Amino acid sequence: MQDLPGQEEASRRPAQDPIRPTDDTARTLARELVRSARHGALATLSGDGHPFASLTSLATDSDGTPLILVSALSGHTGNLKADPRASLLIARHGKGDPLAHPRITVRVRARRIERESAEGQRIRRRFLARQPKAQLYVDFPDFSFFALPIEGASLNGGFGRAYELTPADILSDLGPAQALVAAEEGAVAHMNEDHADAVRLYATALLGAPDGAWRVTGLDPDGLDLALGDQVLRLPFEAPVDEPSALRAALVALAAKARAAA
Template sequence: MSDMKIPGQIPIETLSRQLLRACDQAVLSTALVDGGWPYGSLVMTACDHMAAPLLLLSDLAEHTMNLARDNRASLLLNGTVGLDNPLTGSRITVLGKVVKTDEPNLKARYVSRHPESEMFVGFKDFNLYRMTIARAHIVAGFGIIHWIGAEKLLFDTAGFEGIAAAEADIVTHMNEDHAEAVSLYATSLLGLEPGKWKMTGVDPEGCDLRDGGEVARVNFDKPAANAEDVRVALIRLVKTARASEKV
């Protein structure tokens, strides 16, 4: 089956991943241990390279105790912030099982996305979790509503492993040696206010930026297969950003 597309735009699966990667917080809904009532709580999110959500949770939190009994959950990620009419914007609800993970690269990715979490990540009662997605429901404005299975939603990283291996070096290099370019991504490409923008992550489909409490996402024109492709994509983006400043 061909990808579903928003008329004149991108495949709905791609839009869904972009939304997952762009948001840094969500409403986590779990079933209360006492009675099974739906319980919603605010959590901070990151994603792995497939776009599966990552969560850093305290053992003492109500939602973590709920997950210990039933690890089925949903995450609502909201891309409507700042719109005059939020119902015209995109939001996605992801359903799946929340499973503890000890993978060091995922923990590093989460901390890079949320620097304030570094003080908690080493505590014994804090653990990193990854959502194993079953399916997702996206509403991308009036009449654009789709259920998407995990096999369509998640990015297949087979053959793209080199980017994950090089990610930390790429991010460090961009922040230390090309800070101006990172800033241009935010200001010229995305129209955001100047600030102390930093790159926090890179994956086959784009890169993540942060300035204090504000996050941003820059998407590549096409997936990058390896670290060299990422380099080429980042150079292309900064050329586009500089050209737009001259207009």
């Protein structure tokens, strides 16, 4: 059978690479998806080699590393202990075709967290700030925290917008920001107790959210995490901050911007 006109020429053309060059827009979207997620689909490897996907609640550590709290009775917990390799799918939901909305698949290697360590205490605080209902079972002896350090990611920002990302594209650099990490708990409490009006304006005037008693659940060099009930938002800073004084200046500037917008 002869080729149709133009078919032979088309077969010689190199296939178009669907992966776009990573840019700041892709990095911002990836960080927002990971930082603002409250749940995701975790795929682990079962004993027979089959992928095992399950729904899990999520929070993030200070640098953006995903965190989970899981029971020893869950299938994915045993899988992670046997083989720490896993993938985490995080998707933004909305009207219309679900494939038109952004999502990211993160390749991770799970690590169990020691509860009584300083890291464990920080992770417990950050997780409960994002998932307050977990307070009911967080201290059950069969529950454990796992960090999911990122080894790579595939981002789909919608039709025709695919990217391959490195950990550095998604995570915050905490190297110069140790003082900020140490001050986070006090700064979050201060904002919620003494500057609730500014927090509300951050959400409503800067992010277009409905009015309500918004609160800060966490902060890091790149932005603030806000919550109102089950709604969560991410407010990025205009430039990274690495110490408490720079954080204070950034928050004051954001409050002034929000008041002007309101």
